[in-house]
Amino acid sequence: MYWILDLMILTLVIVCAIGAITIKDLLGTAILFGAYSFMMCLLWAIMGAVDVAFTEASVGAGVSTVFFVAAIFRTTRRTRD
Amino acid sequence: MKKVALIVVILCGAILIHATSEFPKWGEINSPASLHVSPYYIKYSVEQTDVPNIVTSVLADYRGFDTMFETTVIFCAGLACFLLLRIFNDKEEETESIFYRHIPSGIIIEFKNHEVDIRDEDFELIDSKFVPYDLIIKTVCRILIPFIQIFALYVVAHGDFSPGGGFQGGVILGASIILLAISFNLKTAIEKISEKTLGVLSAIGVFIYAGIGCLCLILKGHFLDYGKLAKILPIDPVKARAIGMLGVEIGVAITVMAVMIIIYINIASQGKHQEGL
Numbered sequence: 001m002y003w004i005l006d007l008m009i010l011t012l013v014i015v016c017a018i019g020a021i022t023i024k025d026l027l028g029t030a031i032l033f034g035a036y037s038f039m040m041c042l043l044w045a046i047m048g049a050v051d052v053a054f055t056e057a058s059v060g061a062g063v064s065t066v067f068f069v070a071a072i073f074r075t076t077r078r079t080r081d
Numbered sequence: 082m083k084k085v086a087l088i089v090v091i092l093c094g095a096i097l098i099h100a101t102s103e104f105p106k107w108g109e110i111n112s113p114a115s116l117h118v119s120p121y122y123i124k125y126s127v128e129q130t131d132v133p134n135i136v137t138s139v140l141a142d143y144r145g146f147d148t149m150f151e152t153t154v155i156f157c158a159g160l161a162c163f164l165l166l167r168i169f170n171d172k173e174e175e176t177e178s179i180f181y182r183h184i185p186s187g188i189i190i191e192f193k194n195h196e197v198d199i200r201d202e203d204f205e206l207i208d209s210k211f212v213p214y215d216l217i218i219k220t221v222c223r224i225l226i227p228f229i230q231i232f233a234l235y236v237v238a239h240g241d242f243s244p245g246g247g248f249q250g251g252v253i254l255g256a257s258i259i260l261l262a263i264s265f266n267l268k269t270a271i272e273k274i275s276e277k278t279l280g281v282l283s284a285i286g287v288f289i290y291a292g293i294g295c296l297c298l299i300l301k302g303h304f305l306d307y308g309k310l311a312k313i314l315p316i317d318p319v320k321a322r323a324i325g326m327l328g329v330e331i332g333v334a335i336t337v338m339a340v341m342i343i344i345y346i347n348i349a350s351q352g353k354h355q356e357g358l
Contacts, residue, residue, distance in 0.1 A: 050244040
């Protein structure tokens with residue numbers, strides 16, 4: 001049963017990663033990056049590394065998303081490339 | 082040029098994926114980590130460190146020195162953010178107008194004169210890129226923030242038994258203040274916890290960690306040898322270890338909390354500390 005969940009989450013991780021580098025809207029990128037971190041957090045939890053999952057959830061999905069949004073708020077929302 | 086970059090990236094990815102096939106399988110009993118590293122900690126960590134959680138015993142005891150410098154790195158990150166972004170002269174501010182909102186009616190008043198300072202219950206200062214007054218967001222955040230902070234304290238205090246510890250607890254504690262800054266405004270958050278306090282707190286955390294280490298040195302032990310704390314505390318060495326680790330975790334949490342808030346405030350307000358997200 002584990003491998004179905006694993007496969008689903010890994011697919012979502014890859015989709016989030018590709019989406020984050022292709023999207024033109026930087027705010028969307030920040031949110032996708034948060035989603036990516038959350039999926040990684042789920043993966044860590046499945047593998048039994050609960051401490052790492054906890055750190056990923058609080059730092060990766062939580063605070064760093066806020067930092068990205070704050071940085072975008074003070075710069076621009078669209079990329080040139 | 083883009084095609085060349087794409088080819089290089091795909092080649093590197095292929096090499097990396099090929100290299101992972103050499104790795105031992107997940108949970109493999111015969112992998113080097115399961116043969117030599119894990120059994121040692123599983124066998125000896127309780128008798129050597131008296132900590133119920135093996136992860137904590139590795140983080141705070143076997144690799145205590147490492148964790149101390151991780152905390153120092155976070156402190157340096159906060160310091161670098163402060164030095165790079167903080168602006169002290171607010172001469173540009175004089176040309177900008179300031180806005181006050183009359184809360185009962187929702188009317189917004191603009192003042193061209195910078196000297197205006199209204200201290201009335203009915204009026205509140207708002208950002209120039211103001212957001213609409215939202216009672217729901219403010220009320221929900223006001224109810225939620227104390228629970229987030231209590232959960233953070235639980236994560237810090239319970240870190241040596243369950244997943245969690247100084248880093249995670251500190252980040253959650255910092256996030257609660259950041260939530261306050263987002264839901265109300267930056268000035269409210271800075272009034273609650275001033276810039277000077279944050280700077281002092283971020284240094285105090287590292288000081289607590291290094292201080293406990295040096296205290297063990299003074300008590301004729303090794304650096305961060307928590308058992309030696311029993312000489313000055315009226316408890317047995319096993320309890321002294323738990324207390325020492327709790328002290329270290331609290332130090333880490335204080336530094337991480339202060340640095341997270343410093344980074345957020347400096348990024349969100351472009352270093353002016355006037356108005357933010």
